[in-house]
Amino acid sequence: xxxxxxxPRTGTAPPFRSDDGRWxxxxxxxxxxFARKGYRSTTLQDIADEFGVLKGSLYHYIRSxxxxxxxxxxSVYGAGLANLRALAAADLDPVDRLRAVxxxxxxxxxxxxxxxxxxxxxxxxxxxxxxxxxxxxxxQAVVADLVADAQxxxxxxxxxxxxxxxxxxxxxxxxxxxxxRPDGKRSPDEIGAAYADLLVDGxxxxxxxxxxxxxxxx
Amino acid sequence: xxxxxxxPRTGTAPPFRSDDGRWxxxxxxxxxxFARKGYRSTTLQDIADEFGVLKGSLYHYIRSxxxxxxxxxxSVYGAGLANLRALAAADLDPVDRLRAVxxxxxxxxxxxxxxxxxxxxxxxxxxxxxxxxxxxxxxQAVVADLVADAQxxxxxxxxxxxxxxxxxxxxxxxxxxxxxRPDGKRSPDEIGAAYADLLVDGxxxxxxxxxxxxxxxx
Numbered sequence: 358x359x360x361x362x363x364x365p366r367t368g369t370a371p372p373f374r375s376d377d378g379r380w381x382x383x384x385x386x387x388x389x390x391f392a393r394k395g396y397r398s399t400t401l402q403d404i405a406d407e408f409g410v411l412k413g414s415l416y417h418y419i420r421s422x423x424x425x426x427x428x429x430x431x432s433v434y435g436a437g438l439a440n441l442r443a444l445a446a447a448d449l450d451p452v453d454r455l456r457a458v459x460x461x462x463x464x465x466x467x468x469x470x471x472x473x474x475x476x477x478x479x480x481x482x483x484x485x486x487x488x489x490x491x492x493x494x495x496x497q498a499v500v501a502d503l504v505a506d507a508q509x510x511x512x513x514x515x516x517x518x519x520x521x522x523x524x525x526x527x528x529x530x531x532x533x534x535x536x537x538r539p540d541g542k543r544s545p546d547e548i549g550a551a552y553a554d555l556l557v558d559g560x561x562x563x564x565x566x567x568x569x570x571x572x573x574x575x
Numbered sequence: 576x577x578x579x580x581x582x583p584r585t586g587t588a589p590p591f592r593s594d595d596g597r598w599x600x601x602x603x604x605x606x607x608x609f610a611r612k613g614y615r616s617t618t619l620q621d622i623a624d625e626f627g628v629l630k631g632s633l634y635h636y637i638r639s640x641x642x643x644x645x646x647x648x649x650s651v652y653g654a655g656l657a658n659l660r661a662l663a664a665a666d667l668d669p670v671d672r673l674r675a676v677x678x679x680x681x682x683x684x685x686x687x688x689x690x691x692x693x694x695x696x697x698x699x700x701x702x703x704x705x706x707x708x709x710x711x712x713x714x715q716a717v718v719a720d721l722v723a724d725a726q727x728x729x730x731x732x733x734x735x736x737x738x739x740x741x742x743x744x745x746x747x748x749x750x751x752x753x754x755x756r757p758d759g760k761r762s763p764d765e766i767g768a769a770y771a772d773l774l775v776d777g778x779x780x781x782x783x784x785x786x787x788x789x790x791x792x793x
Contacts, residue, residue, distance in 0.1 A: 395699065397615050481613065481696055521761060521769050528750025529743040536742055543739060551739050559777025 433472035460549035678767035
């Protein structure tokens with residue numbers, strides 16, 4: 358096991374993974390167990406038991422527990438990024454698109470609490486090498502680009518820093534996983550709409566505070 | 576060690592702690608080591624070595640590593656809450672007070688990255704019993720109360736949910752610990768001011784969007 362953990366790794370998943378219908382099932386099972394027990398307390402035996410194979414057969418799919426965590430987190434990141442990009446491609450004006458993206462991202466997170474929990478709780482367990490292979494910058498860039506695009510709209514503050522604004526938006530949204538409970542007072546829709554209104558309205562020029570001489574914006 | 580971890584605990588710290596000048600020193604050392612190595616990888620031996628005592632002498636201060644983590648996190652929470660309450664007591668109008676609180680909270684977090692990192696990384700390592708003794712609700716309530724107070728001001732959206740708004744503010748601010756680097760492009764002051772403007776402006780009615788018949792607000 359120790360030797361396997363230290364074995365050199367190729368940069369991409371072996372080809373059998375995409376051919377094997379059980380690969381995503383393994384990732385889903387691992388995510389559920391990591392979310393429930395925590396990564397450090399989970400053994401490959403736990404995962405093999407729930408996956409219904411002998412522990413040795415897991416090595417057909419992964420070399421080690423840390424590789425499995427990386428593959429779970431990469432899969433969660435990939436799905437979240439695909440969702441964010443789909444939201445960002447909506448045929449809306451740039452301000453309404455930002456609202457839709459924030460609302461949609463909050464809904465996505467509350468719909469995917471298991472994956473989000475693993476990603477955000479266990480991120481620190483990943484090696485530097487694994488972290489470097491996650492699309493973290495791309496995630497931020499989707500939102501930062503939307504903010505920069507929106508700045509072409511005269512309603513939007515021209516002096517917003519797109520990256521800083523994106524980090525505030527993602528921070529507020531990601532934090533939802535910490536306190537959201539499906540049986541809580543507010544529905545995901547209400548939370549998403551409230552966050553979108555707070556954060557996007559905060560990007561807009563207040564008419565009363567507009568530059569003197571500029572016409573009031575609607 | 577296992578027996579000590581399971582020993583019944585009193586609800587408050589033994590009195591020697593406040594009398595002993597080294598108590599805070601122990602917490603600071605433990606926080607630094609937990610932040611650097613992670614709680615799970617840290618041994619009481621590591622802490623005793625850096626504290627300059629034999630491992631057995633640590634039991635004068637704490638019963639177990641999990642109690643030490645709890646005391647570190649409780650101390651970080653307590654100091655952060657005291658700072659938040661001091662900011663919230665500023666003699667300012669409620670809207671400017673919210674700006675000052677958000678800016679001051681971001682500055683506080685960037686000034687206290689070690690404690691913040693331990694609190695946010697290792698929160699999940701705490702037992703339910705320990706978590707229940709942390710002032711988490713009080714933390715949220717300081718900000719939620721400020722939002723509710725600000726709603727007496729006609730500039731502020733009357734339909735904001737104070738708790739949800741507080742969670743968005745704290746989420747955005749707390750997330751800073753994840754990406755902030757002292758040698759980064761933006762200073763803590765710039766980050767704090769940008770977050771305060773984004774989040775507080777988002778709580779204000781846009782004049783162009785005000786209720787028809789209401790006078791435009793400044």
